[in-house]
Amino acid sequence: MSTAILTGQPVPGSSIEGDLRSLGFDVRIASDAADAETLLAQVPAGRRVAVVDPRFVGHPHALRLGLTDPRFDLAAIPGAVTAQPAGRQALTRAMARENSAGGGTALAVDSLADRVVAALDADGAGVHRPELGSLVAAVPADPQARNEARQAVADVDDEAVRLKSAVKARDGFFTTFFISPYSRYIARWCARRGLTPNQVTTASLLTALIAAGCAATGTRIGFVAAGVLLIASFVLDCTDGQLARYSLQYSTLGAWLDATFDRAKEYAYYAGLALGAARGGDDVWALALGAMVLQTCRHVVDFSFNEANHDATANTSPTAALSDKLDSVGWTVWVRRMIVLPIGERWAMIAVLTAVTTPRITFYVLLVGCAFAATYTTAGRVLRSLTRKARRTDRAARALADLADNGPLASLVARATPVRFGNPLLVAAAGTVVLAASLFSGAAWAPVAGAVVYTVTAGQALCRPLKGALDWLVPPLFRAAEYGTVLILAAQADVNGALPAAFGLVAAVAYHHYDTVYRIRGDAGAPPAWLTRAIGGHEGRTLLVTVLAAVLTASQFKVALTVLAVAVALVVLVESIRFWVSSGAPAVHDEGEPA
Secondary structure (H helix, E strand, O other): OEEEEEOOOOOOOOOHHHHHHHOOEEEEEOOOHHHHHHHHHHOOOOOOEEEEOOOOEEOHHHHHHHHOOOOOOEEEEOOEEEEOHHHHHHHHHHHHHHHHHHOOOOOOOOOHHHHHHHHHHHOOOOOEOOOOOOOOEEOOOOHHHHHHHHHHHHHOOHHHHHHHHOOOOOOOHHHHHHHHHHHHHHHHHHHHOOOOHHHHHHHHHHHHHHHHHHHHOOOHHHHHHHHHHHHHHHHHHHHHHHHHHHHOOOOHHHHHHHHHHHHHHHHHHHHHHHHHHHHOOOOOHHHHHHHHHHHHHHHHHHHHHHHHOOOOEOOOOHHHHHHHHHHOOHHHHHHHHHHOOOHHHHHHHHHHHHHHOOHHHHHHHHHHHHHHHHHHHHHHHHHHHHHOOOEOOHHHHHHHHHHHOOOHHHHHHHHHOOOOOOOHHHHHHHHHHHHHHHHOOOOOOHHHHHHHHHHHHHHHHOOOOOOOOOHHHHHHHHHHHHHHHHHHHHHHHOOOOHHHHHHHHHHHHHHHHHHHHHHHHOOOOOOOHHHHHHOOHHHHHHHHHHHHHHHOOHHHHHHHHHHHHHHHHHHHHHHHHHHHHHOOOOOOOOOOOOO
């Protein structure tokens, strides 16, 4: 249990003790500042502790935002400050200094909690202050001010504000107008019954898997049921994030589950559609795999661009200024959010098309829509990168290198070749072009030669830090090269089962790449080096697949792809689950692009 220390007796009629207890705090009352310091020292080191002025007047949700958010070591609102175990030493030091300076006599004059916050700020401790909006949090100095503050509390509906803030501030059109108006109430229902966001996330996954199973039946009633269940899964997908914001149940594990389960749901649904089409005599596995490749590469573009500019300095761009100007015109905001085909619009489109058309038509529309969205977003980001004046940091370059996923062969090339070819993006692009040309040459061993060239250029591309204006394109270029190689070689094998095996392999590798992204976002670093070595890196896997295609028959190649998919999936899943369950990474919550 957390502990809250009131720095004096509560004002008659105050609800502060009850409010704190309702938030899970064990309340202790100090007689003066010196006693507050003593009580602080008595709280076990592993507990969250809060110091609260007994004159505090405000909404319970203001206290919740200020004192219970797990993402921050130190946080404060007027009249209250809190510290998690990692921030405890800084809070204790600030309290001791304030008591020493004030002699424990200043309680009647001002707020000890606010003075401690000022001392923390002076120490550069990084105190988080949540946005309260219309919520009230104040320490009135006299009865009149107290009455005014209480009236201000009465004038604002605490629960309405809490429900509104549960909805992501920036979301797509479909989600904002067709899901969030009621999903927030589902989130509140879940919170009142003690359900956690991770449980809701899991329910969303199970619903989507059932939808995929319905699609796999290949019947019209199965397709209709699949569309309905896919929308239900998306409602739950929105609910889990809203529940996290409503009850402040944030965690790195939760953000990772939400993101990776989204991909698992969507790609499992693609597989279900492909299986359903096969039951009707239509082979759309190449389209399903193409949709997965395109969607994954879109996300890698998003991740790479955001990481490259996470802490860029001198960040100026006429393109960004134009975007900000367009955002001031209401209707353009929604149009621009819709044309990037975020998850809400995308899943709604897939659900409707599944119910009323065929899997082939569904994939055709999906591929065209995602291709347009990818072109639009990538072009905009390229323009921003070319027109902005920014110096990228070592942290950004390290993140891009981790996202690149170079393996032991590329590392060997980097160490063994003293000559550096030049611009990382141009080098990577040249290797990708050679690989692509070799795949369509018609010669049996040409793809192997192309993969060798690709391996060399992959090593050369990372010989210097990825700090160029467009170097954030290197990781998505590598993703497109690897996934595209598997897709093309499986299609060229022209044997039943090769494309489903390729789908499984790309899904396993894509999981590894998403896992890498969320480790970086959680400030947990890239996956361990042994994992990258064990699964070969992108260039090693690409070379291996081309060799297998050259030396094996089509049937043997199908088996080899299946074995490789299972092996990669087992290794990355076991390590990923071990890490996320035991890492103790700091709590985060993804409020990024709604893609």
